[in-house]
Amino acid sequence: MADAGPEQNSRPSPSATVRANNAEDMRRLGVRLGQAMIVGDVVALVGPLGAGKTTFAQGLAQGLGVAPHRHVASPSFALVNEHPGRTPFVHVDFYRLRTRAELPELGIEEAYDRAATAIEWADRFPDALPADHLRITLVVQESGCRRLDLQPTGPRSKALAAALAIT
Ligand SMILES: Nc1ncnc2c1ncn2[C@@H]1O[C@H](COP(=O)(O)OP(=O)(O)OP(=O)(O)O)[C@@H](O)[C@H]1O
Numbered sequence: 001m002a003d004a005g006p007e008q009n010s011r012p013s014p015s016a017t018v019r020a021n022n023a024e025d026m027r028r029l030g031v032r033l034g035q036a037m038i039v040g041d042v043v044a045l046v047g048p049l050g051a052g053k054t055t056f057a058q059g060l061a062q063g064l065g066v067a068p069h070r071h072v073a074s075p076s077f078a079l080v081n082e083h084p085g086r087t088p089f090v091h092v093d094f095y096r097l098r099t100r101a102e103l104p105e106l107g108i109e110e111a112y113d114r115a116a117t118a119i120e121w122a123d124r125f126p127d128a129l130p131a132d133h134l135r136i137t138l139v140v141q142e143s144g145c146r147r148l149d150l151q152p153t154g155p156r157s158k159a160l161a162a163a164l165a166i167t
């Protein structure tokens with residue numbers, strides 16, 4: 001469901017929202033976005049514990065052509081996992097990253113050049129994101145369904161948001 005709205009205050013309103021009624025929906029949305037992603041695209045996944053960030057990332061992997069036998073889980077131990085695919089997929093998790101001094105050793109800037117990237121808990125280190133990225137905020141609703149608020153920050157992420165918001 002697309003819901004266009006102008007930015008009215010310091011906290012930009014999302015350009016569109018989509019809904020995921022269950023985990024399968026969440027995964028399917030990830031597949032749709034993954035199919036539209038190319039090398040250099042970055043998706044910033046934001047939302048509380050258990051919101052569905054990894055579920056969405058599993059869909060992204062599928063859409064990017066990562067082999068189904070690859071286990072796509074929260075890269076909370078390694079912080080960064082790379083999966084070969086039609087388009088390589090780099091999956092990052094900032095949850096256990098303590099300081100920004102640890103960021104360079106993750107090598108994600110290099111990853112931006114050779115892969116499509118998704119970052120869980122991206123809001124913890126917003127400086128690490130490229131200027132053009134698609135921020136997706138997962139909101140857990142009272143019903144348990146999730147709302148995805150899409151905030152593109154440049155031309156590529158606008159195209160990605162449009163691909164995801166098609167109903
Ligand atoms: N749209 C949805 N509606 C209901 N349940 C969902 C939805 N999306 C995912 N889930 C379920 O929520 C649980 C948590 O999902 P997931 O592990 O993807 O969250 P996460 O945001 O990655 O969590 P963490 O912050 O721990 O990394 C899983 O059981 C998953 O199946």
Ligand SMILES: [Mg+2]
Pocket residue numbers: 053054055074120
């Ligand atoms: Mg996760």
